[in-house]
Amino acid sequence: MGVQRTSHKNMSWLVLAFMIGAVTVLNACSPKIEVPTSSAKPFTCPECETLVCPVPESYQDLWFTSAHADAEAEAFTHWNEDDPQEIPVDCAKCHSRPGLIDFLGIDGTTINQVDNSAKTGTTITCYVCHNEAFEDLASVVFPSGSTLRLLGPEVRCILCHQGRASTSTVDKAIAELALVDLDVPSTELEFINSHSTSAATPFGTEVQGAYQYAGNTYKGRFNRGEDFFSCLDCHNQHSLELKFETCGECHTFTGTDPRDIRVDTTDYDGDGDISEGIAYEISALQETLYSTIKAYSVQIVGIPIAYDLETHPYYFIDTNNNGLIDLEENLSDNAYNAWTPRLLRAAYNYNYLTHDPGAYAHNSDYVLQILYDSIDNLGGDVTGMSRP
Template sequence: MRKQSAFSLITITAAACLVLLTGSEPARAQDSVDAPEDGTEIPFALPQAGPFTPAEISIDNNKAISDWFRSAHADAAAEAFRHWDEDEEIRPACATCHSGEGFRDFHGLDGTQAGMVDGPIEPGGVVDCGTCHHSGLAEIETVTFPSGLNHPVTGVEASCMTCHQGRTAGTDVMAAIADKPLDTTDPSLRFINPHYATAAATWLGGYGGAGYQYEGQDYSGRFFHARPVSTCNSCHEPHTLEVAFEPCLTCHQADSPEAIRIARQSYDGSGNTSVGIRSDIAANAARLMDLIEAYTAEVAGVPVVYDGGRYPYFFTDANGDGRADMTDGKPVAYDAWTPRSLRTAYNWKLVTADPGNFAHNPPYALELLYDSIEDLNTAMGGEALDILR
């Protein structure tokens, strides 16, 4: 043991003398040195990361980012963001809301002309942070709806109103069926699709003009909820997109948003007022679809079937077996529309395209459904309706 210690002491002393004599320093792995002429790479030793692990490092807005990452807005694999993969470019009309880059392009937040997508916009983007947090949103004063309405907005409201307004308005249906016999099939007519997740269109009601609004009828306008629950973000957590139900309990005694009822009368003829108003809307929507199917079979002479998973959603069912007719392996799009069936099917799709219609504007949804039901019921000589408008 003593021999080993003595040997170590001699070795250390000799090394120290060598350093003093040569004036050199011990080589460090991080020192810059010339690479050997033969091209051999010199390995470098990495220093320790420090006293912290990545999980311990505080990140600003970490929770908000995590919540957003798990939401539908960030689901980069969803059909809403991958639909154009084969085309390798998102159509300009779609890019505004199916890509954060497209949204900024449309509103001129990227320095381009506002009101159009200059593109090209490649698929793969999502509703990213810049869609709702861009400083330029403060400069957007109005958002134009398909009806032509210029609705005033403030800040992030511009994002919600732009992308949840739908793609069409009742005026589009009016233009398509103008001066045509109501109950005569017309092969030039095609289903007019209001799109989906049309919360903003529902919310503005008759003021926004999203639905086909019958002449001589009055329609509820924008649905004003009691403050402070009066904006998109006051109901929906902006990153998770989930509904904050607890504030509802201040005024509503219910177990869920779907169970909230805003009226003491029954609109669907059931007389049941113990369920949420959502139940009345769903029942009347189902009744309208039954009438559309009956009308197309009995009046138009060509039955229709609905398939929400395939565009354009309404297909021919000539043999009445409840399934779409197929040609070359593809379903046959319905082409026996009459002006009456087209406008009622449009209203049905608009109402059902917004799963939150019972909260966004239940009066408007019920009015569109009632008028459409009455329209078909009258054409088919049905009995007096037992539902309310």
């Protein structure tokens, strides 16, 4: 019995020794964890850039920067010195708030006509374009008599930017005076102002906003690929500014000047440069047309003509034949009054295009055709030029 007790005691000591050894080995093999002391520096987060979320401009702020809100613009102040001080029926629709309200019939007057002259001092405000009448309006009758139907929100733009004349307007004026010889001036023939034409150009020969010469064919609606881009596809409807991102979807150009865009490599102006934007091809032809108009007035009519975009009726007698409208020539009494039918047609087209500075984007083919034909019909040199 004594031997057995000794054996059990020894076994207990052996087990205890084994366990202590195992713990020692495990502790030695385990990764050491460093416990930070009170002297360790606390972790510091790096400084992050403060994010500033852009605040979108309100519609009213965007509108306030537009020509529609410019109360000091000639478009709204032209009649301020008249007696009575009011905007006449013929102009009120697009140059005043009450005039367009009248045209739409919102005030209870006849729809699609202006019944009353309008007071001065208003602009094109929100309600003028955002009202119940425009929600249902989907067609516009152009000066040529052509009607465009199934229009969308762009109908608001077209209504006032379709121009006020067309091919038929010019032909009618000539026919009423029974002018047969195209190169004989008539003091009864007056210049015809196309007015604001930027919404007519995109539709080309569908509405005949520019003067189209009989026997020639002209480009119709200007599509980009398979799509027709409306006013609001390319312009912000409130600020009126261009949406450059729309251009960038299809075109690559440097900076923010869409005038650098061109699609084909035809040298329309004949200067040998096929890398310049299509706008510059058009500008060169416009300059040629103006030079041809001035030369015709001297060589055929015998009374020099010059043009001033800033002063109605735009064409004046260049009394000293220096090619410019001097201060003493820029008078209504000096308005050009020796129009021949041929000169009137070309001058109408030149004025049409100066009143649509975006014509190169609105319908470049139509514009190039109009310019080429105007120069050619007036007797200008079109050698080296190309017609689309």
